[in-house]
Amino acid sequence: MSHMTQQSLTQRLANPTRFMDLSRRILPWLAGAAAALIVYALYLAFFVAPPDYQQGETVKIMFIHVPAAWLGMMGYALIAISSFGYLVFRHPLADVSAKAAAPLGAAFTFLALVTGSLWGKPMWGTYWVWDARLTSMLILLFLYLGLMALRSAIEDEALAGKLCAVLGLVGVTILPIIKFSVDWWNTLHQPASVIRMDGPTIHNDLLIPLVYSAIGFSLLFFTLHMKGMRNEILRRRLKSLTMAEVDRARTVSASAAAE
Amino acid sequence: MDLGPHAAFIWASYVIYGGVVAALILWLVWDGSRLKAKLAELEARGVSRRAQRSAAPQKDA
Amino acid sequence: MSGFLTLLKRDLLLQVREGGAVGTALGFYLVVVALMPLGLGPDLNLLTRIAPGVLWIALLLAALLSLPRIFEADDEDGSLEVIATGDLPLELATAAKALAHWISTGIPLALLAPVLGILLNLDLAAYPVLVATMLAGTPAISFLGAVGAALTLRARRGGLLLALLVLPLYVPTLIFGITAIAAATGGPSGFTASFLILLAISLFSLVIGPLAAAAAIRFQTQ
Numbered sequence: 001m002s003h004m005t006q007q008s009l010t011q012r013l014a015n016p017t018r019f020m021d022l023s024r025r026i027l028p029w030l031a032g033a034a035a036a037l038i039v040y041a042l043y044l045a046f047f048v049a050p051p052d053y054q055q056g057e058t059v060k061i062m063f064i065h066v067p068a069a070w071l072g073m074m075g076y077a078l079i080a081i082s083s084f085g086y087l088v089f090r091h092p093l094a095d096v097s098a099k100a101a102a103p104l105g106a107a108f109t110f111l112a113l114v115t116g117s118l119w120g121k122p123m124w125g126t127y128w129v130w131d132a133r134l135t136s137m138l139i140l141l142f143l144y145l146g147l148m149a150l151r152s153a154i155e156d157e158a159l160a161g162k163l164c165a166v167l168g169l170v171g172v173t174i175l176p177i178i179k180f181s182v183d184w185w186n187t188l189h190q191p192a193s194v195i196r197m198d199g200p201t202i203h204n205d206l207l208i209p210l211v212y213s214a215i216g217f218s219l220l221f222f223t224l225h226m227k228g229m230r231n232e233i234l235r236r237r238l239k240s241l242t243m244a245e246v247d248r249a250r251t252v253s254a255s256a257a258a259e
Numbered sequence: 260m261d262l263g264p265h266a267a268f269i270w271a272s273y274v275i276y277g278g279v280v281a282a283l284i285l286w287l288v289w290d291g292s293r294l295k296a297k298l299a300e301l302e303a304r305g306v307s308r309r310a311q312r313s314a315a316p317q318k319d320a
Numbered sequence: 321m322s323g324f325l326t327l328l329k330r331d332l333l334l335q336v337r338e339g340g341a342v343g344t345a346l347g348f349y350l351v352v353v354a355l356m357p358l359g360l361g362p363d364l365n366l367l368t369r370i371a372p373g374v375l376w377i378a379l380l381l382a383a384l385l386s387l388p389r390i391f392e393a394d395d396e397d398g399s400l401e402v403i404a405t406g407d408l409p410l411e412l413a414t415a416a417k418a419l420a421h422w423i424s425t426g427i428p429l430a431l432l433a434p435v436l437g438i439l440l441n442l443d444l445a446a447y448p449v450l451v452a453t454m455l456a457g458t459p460a461i462s463f464l465g466a467v468g469a470a471l472t473l474r475a476r477r478g479g480l481l482l483a484l485l486v487l488p489l490y491v492p493t494l495i496f497g498i499t500a501i502a503a504a505t506g507g508p509s510g511f512t513a514s515f516l517i518l519l520a521i522s523l524f525s526l527v528i529g530p531l532a533a534a535a536a537i538r539f540q541t542q
Contacts, residue, residue, distance in 0.1 A: 051263065056263045056264075056265065057261075057263035057265065057266070057269060058263070058265045058268060058269060060269050061268065061269055061272045064272060064273065064276045065272070068276070087535070103283075104283065107279055107283055110279070111275070111276055111279055114272070114275055114276075115272045115275075115276060118268045118271055118272045118275075119268070119272070121268060122264075122265040122268055139488050139491060142484070142487070142488040143488055145484065146481075146484050146485040146488065149481055149484055149485075150471060150472070150475065150481060150485065153472070153475035153476045153477055153478075153481050154474065154475050154476075155476075159539055159540065162539040163471050163536055163539060163540075166467075166471065166532050166535050166536050166539075167471055167485065169532070170467055170489070170528065170532045171488075171489075173528060174464075174489050174492070174528075177492045177521065177524070178488065178489075178491050178492055180492070181491060181492035181495040181496060182491070182495070184495065184496070184499065185495045185498075185499065188499060188502070220280070224283055224284065224287060227287045227288075227291065228287055230291065231287060231290050231291045231294060234291065234294040234295065234298060235294055237298065238294055238297055238298050238301070241298070241301050242301070245301070245304075
């Protein structure tokens with residue numbers, strides 16, 4: 001019985017150990033690159049980029065709004081891939097990856113909504129407009145919240161991981177349909193003037209800071225994700241060691257009582 | 260730096276954005292060090308991964 | 321095939337005999353719709369404009385109430401494990417259960433809608449379209465709802481969690497149901513397109529619903 005416990009524990013830790021090693025070495029570089037790119041992007045945004053002829057200086061919000069929206073979607077794609085990996089290959093790190101990605105993706109989706117709202121107020125006069133993009137982002141946020149709520153509502157961690165994987169895959173399958181339906185709905189209720197948030201075309205002067213910002217924040221996302229995965233692995237390690245300790249103490253007291 | 264008539268919105272966006280990102284970073288770092296501390300504590304108490312688990316149960320302290 | 325039909329018949333009988341379960345959903349539907357004019361004012365023009373939306377949303381909420389029942393009763397007395405390990409593939413079993421939900425709850429709700437439309441001064445031309453879109457859309461509600469019911473079977477705060485999980489999935493059905501009605505009552509053209517997409521979404525849910533629900537149940541009964 002104890003041999004079986006030891007065997008499965010080793011199995012479970014084998015891959016994660018390699019991951020911990022690798023990530024410990026990569027993490028500082030990833031973080032450094034992210035920081036450098038973000039700082040440079042901010043410099044470009046505030047000291048180099050010109051005001052937009054139509055929107056004035058508020059176009060600067062675009063430099064963080066667009067990456068946030070992009071990361072919100074990428075986060076969910078990451079969850080979908082992790083979920084698939086977990087369900088099909090039972091790879092132990094896949095569940096860790098999905099769990100770590102959820103709060104990050106949700107946070108950036110939230111930021112996309114907030115910055116979108118603050119960008120919209122000077123443009124359209126209200127803090128919220130039900131345009132297709134913002135509405136889709138809002139529903140994406142709901143999907144994230146559902147994932148996190150489901151995971152916290154199920155006590156058995158292994159089961160929670162599997163059920164969240166199912167939900168993640170269902171969500172990613174229906175997401176394009178949701179996006180399509182929201183676009184459809186929006187074209188029917190379109191206000192008279194069509195203002196796309198990033199303008200008909202993005203001028204190069206605005207595009208370059210945007211690209212740097214997008215890459216920088218993407219690297220930041222991966223850094224945070226990797227760190228989150230490391231934390232989760234530590235947490236699981238801690239949990240299984242604590243349980244093993246309790247187990248041993250119980251065995252000891254049981255054998256002591258038997259004597 | 261003149262950011263035009265809507266400067267407040269621009270600042271608010273960046274501040275909120277920075278705040279949330281900072282919060283994420285701080286939470287992850289804090290959580291990580293807390294976990295490492297607890298693991299170190301367990302290690303110090305003699306609980307290890309390649310446990311003497313398969314050995315006979317000891318009458319330990 | 322016979323296993324499928326047996327399970328379907330059994331579930332339908334259980335739903336009906338449980339007495340009051342379907343009635344509760346219908347009653348809820350009635351109450352929510354009746355609350356709308358109380359909350360928004362009895363301006364008939366306003367009510368006509370919002371009637372399709374209100375009827376659809378209230379239907380979604382009423383359906384939510386009845387979703388946990390798809391798997392709960394069987395889980396409580398252990399028959400879910402029997403079904404999960406039985407001869408009938410679990411995907412077909414969950415499909416049968418979702419179908420039973422649609423027949424026993426979805427269809428009655430859809431048929432009640434036009435009656436409630438009277439309360440909301442629904443446009444006369446909209447009545448047949450309303451029923452048609454609801455009959456076309458409620459399968460999606462049952463089959464996607466079954467996924468939610470399976471996932472939250474043993475979760476804490478199951479009912480509320482179910483709503484949070486499933487309502488975003490209902491957005492496409494809601495949108496195309498509404499636009500189909502709007503198109504038929506003199507809005508922008510495109511009734512056929514909306515209606516066909518609505519049907520397509522329901523058909524899609526017929527496949528993905530049982531698959532996901534079966535996976536979820538399998539994980540919980542192993």
